[in-house]
Amino acid sequence: MGYQAKFKVWRGDAEGGDFVDYRVDVEEGEVVLDIMHRLQATQAGDMAVRWNCKAGKCGSCSAEVNGRPRLMCMTRMSTFGEDEEISVAPIRTFPVIRDLVTDVDFNYAKAREVPAFAPPEGVAPGEYRMAQADVERSQEFRKCIECFLCQNVCHVVRDHEENKEPFSGPRFLMRYAELDMHPLDVRNRKEDAQEDGGLGYCNITKCCTEVCPEHIKITDNALIPMKERVVDRKYDPLVWLGKKIFKRQELEQRGATGAQSLENPGPDNGSALDADRIGPVGTS
Amino acid sequence: MTDPGTTTAFEAAGEGATDVAAVTHHTYDVLVIGAGGAGLRAAIEARLRGKRVAIICKSLFGKAHTVMAEGGIAASMGNANPRDNWEVHFRDTMRGGKFLNNWRMAELHAKEAPQRVWELETYGALFDRTPDGKISQRNFGGHNFPRLAHVGDRTGLELIRTLQQKIVSLQQEDFARTGDYESDLAVFHEYTITELLKDGDRIAGAFGYRRPTGELVCFHSAAVVLATGGVGKSFKVTSNSWEYTGDGHALAMRAGAKLLNMEFVQFHPTGMVWPPSVKGILVTESVRGDGGVLKNSEGERFMFNYIPEVFREQYATSEDEGDRWYTDADNNRRPPELLPRDEVARAINNEVKEGRGSPAGGVYLDVSSRMPAAEITRRLPSMYHQFKELADVDITAGPMEVGPTCHYVMGGVEVDPDTAASAVPGLFAAGEVAGGMHGSNRLGGNSLSDLLVFGCRAGAGAAAYLDGLAEVPTVSDASVTSAREDVERPIHNSGGENAYTVHQELQQTMNDLVGIIRKADEMELALKKLHELRDRIPRVAVDGRRAYNPGWHLALDLRNMLMVSECIAMAALERQESRGGHTRDDYPTMDENWRQELLVCSLQDGPDGPTVQLEHQGQPAMREDLFDLFELDELKKYYTGDELGGHRSDAPPRQTRGTEGAGDEAERSSSTTETGGDPGGELTGGGA
Ligand SMILES: Cc1cc2nc3c(=O)[nH]c(=O)nc-3n(C[C@H](O)[C@H](O)[C@H](O)COP(=O)(O)OP(=O)(O)OC[C@H]3O[C@@H](n4cnc5c(N)ncnc54)[C@H](O)[C@@H]3O)c2cc1C
């Protein structure tokens, strides 16, 4: 069953590095992440690798395996020939910290630039009503496990450091779309996506969609519809005239933030601790 | 992601000048250790209440264990069945924990879970909906009504992402005011805390290191909330990730807090067993809830041989009846595949032991013969995907191989239910790291709600503690020096033990000797091995540099895993009965005299340094109005005659009782057929 595989693993740090050859045992049913763990336990105790769930749910273990952006925990060894030399490198678009670990803080910075969900004013918790059909579009985007493989592969930033400033990348352009399609969000997200997110840089090559391990149709379902909405908004006079028809559109404006949480931070601003109000058995 | 803080060249006493790394100092009001559901909810609450908060986590932000939860979050919103309410949820939770739960925690949890779930919608969460647009709720084991809010089979992802995005939203509000996103709410991801620092009795801060660089950090903070999750990585076969090394449990003990109920570890009956590399990964309970059956190597549905006496009346005795239950729950009894988790796990264990297991040492779980392929892929998409991609098994065409896997620890830090405060002033704990809420066995879905309810209360508790604090405690140089020496020991050691080898031995010991079925002599042997490891762990040496060195990180986690393993083994040896997540081969039955005995672990100074001490502690008697929620006949199964003492024996049934009672069966949309006598819970449903 078991055999010895030939691996080339990129070892190094921000200063530089190179592929190092390893011969390592492979057992039946293993994935690339298992091999990295075996290397750690037997030959390279200090080799840096990120992982958590080992089941494709957390998006930690992104790397480039034979040049292809993958989750290491979902890349089975049986997809390679036994004599094939397998290379494992850190994802390229982000600066290396060490070995297979890269500095992905770019993504967290971009996440912070997307204005948060703007809740409707005057709708109390527990009073939210939405139809399943209406939440499904945004739900697809919320399957995202933030593996950042799409961010890594998108050519707008992969080879153009200078675009990292104006362009938030497919994952966060999708976040604009998600909020735009959220049935109760009251903010107008079109200009946000266009002007702050750099939606215009995307030329719908669909490379992001191809690598997404969650099989989210990033381009077709998020980016293209968002581009269309931006265009509609700019040129379609009906959007401006017909606004009164829909309540949400009436509210919708670019600066809307919904209810704010920190207007009066302090002991009285806390969430209700209901147990005290509900009281003992029989009093509710 | 965070500001650099102030760096002081810290001269460690007695160390060679060649390796004196700087220590970076940060000051916050509240330090939240852990960025899972509990930690994030605590941070939000403390920030809302006006505190400057730092969140610290070992992995990247958004990758905590909470992300893996599948099935759902339990809250009696009554959307699927209007007769659900907190009292029913409370009862279910107490039964699930076999009445060993801290009843006040169970009460707070049942009362506040709905509000905490609804709040998530105001943060932007998108749960699956009912036809009238409310949050949809699904059936789950041990829950008498459909109660679990869910998003397909990725509820944990939705929960953590929503809380993460709420944190961002608060940061945006701070940014609008101060021009700095992290001015009042900062996230330090890929930082590990190795020690809590105290000033006298009080918490004064925490010490740790930054994984990417290996730089040392000291946080100054008068309130610390522990939300570090569980301990599964002490066992070989587990559904838990590398983060689950019991850090919070150990940090709390070393700071002087107590751990309770450590003997109760939940083994989920169905983890993957093949291929070896995925052994332990969870196979959701929905597979059985939706009709999957368990078979041994002889093709027998063996669960029919394992229906315990107390459940005789509630479970089908023939395959035909069991099969009919899926479509007609009112007129048939449920199949024994849906017995409580502990029962199923034990049965699988026994089949394998007696030689009727599958080649990889599990049993077969089959849905392929139960429903058409298209239905399987529709109902169980992630399981289909998981087996296809990881095991090359098509679950629509053949059976899965499954076996028990270590899943959740019921035991944890003893806290005040209302404020989540531990015995150490300034130290709070919430989520899986806290103990008491779930008693001897947790119901599916009750963890995610626990995280929100007690995370919120911990944040509020910490804020209130600070408001009442007269004087800010200070971190002493001596405590920093000592924390630093511990962190650097594996780097300074040379030619010692290999961290990975020691870890494997620890896991094997716990798995084999303190696993799902326990015996006195095996646990004594385990303790002996653990004592040997206690001597070896300080000698672990690591190579390489400080920057992102997993060997070093593991070396530091080992002492925490060892400490919680000792607690588990000692408490398990002491408890001479079987209850929930603790099964003794030599004491196979539940003993009502043990119900109110809690086993509590603490660290005591001894001649060879601090050692784990175990004590018995009584459980406070349940408040009368809560006690009255149960029928005497049911209480008799758990309580001693003395405890009942004629209590309520002839009290009239209360009006509020019986919401899930026999009465109008036809109206019940729940799939459960019995009327509330479901001790042990965990019967059907998804992940959990
Ligand atoms: C596969 C699976 C499915 C599940 N499904 C369900 C379900 O459907 N419903 C349900 O209710 N429950 C479920 N559970 C259980 C539930 O997910 C966990 O109990 C819960 O998520 C724990 O949350 P937490 O906030 O306590 O900790 P976690 O989410 O585990 O977070 C712990 C945090 O603490 C940090 N940390 C730990 N140690 C340190 C340290 N030393 N320094 C700094 N940071 C540290 C970690 O980095 C992490 O951020 C499931 C569990 C598993 C494994």
Ligand code: SF4
């Ligand atoms: S479709 Fe757009 S976002 Fe996606 S990879 Fe291509 S250019 Fe980038």
Ligand code: SF4
């Ligand atoms: S959209 Fe897909 S590829 Fe991009 S981060 Fe999310 S899960 Fe990864």
Ligand code: FES
């Ligand atoms: S380890 Fe979680 S996605 Fe690979």
